[in-house]
Amino acid sequence: MTVRVEIDYDRCTGCKRCVRSCSYGVLEWLDDAPIVANPHSCAACLECQKNCEAGAITIKVT
Ligand code: SF4
Numbered sequence: 001m002t003v004r005v006e007i008d009y010d011r012c013t014g015c016k017r018c019v020r021s022c023s024y025g026v027l028e029w030l031d032d033a034p035i036v037a038n039p040h041s042c043a044a045c046l047e048c049q050k051n052c053e054a055g056a057i058t059i060k061v062t
Pocket residue numbers: 007011012013014015016017018019034051052053054055056057
């Protein structure tokens with residue numbers, strides 16, 4: 001299983017909820033936006049996607 005975390009920065013409002021909701025340390029805050037700091041740690045739990053009200057996060061599992 002390969003997981004890709006995609007962040008649409010045009011939609012992101014900078015609420016930080018994705019970073020707070022990730023228990024696996026995948027997402028980190030850098031300056032004024034979330035980044036996918038540790039993509040290989042992603043467990044595809046979808047919490048970040050569910051908590052992003054802006055619809056800026058997409059988890060793709062292939
Ligand atoms: S939850 Fe969504 S809108 Fe909020 S910082 Fe993360 S990507 Fe941006």
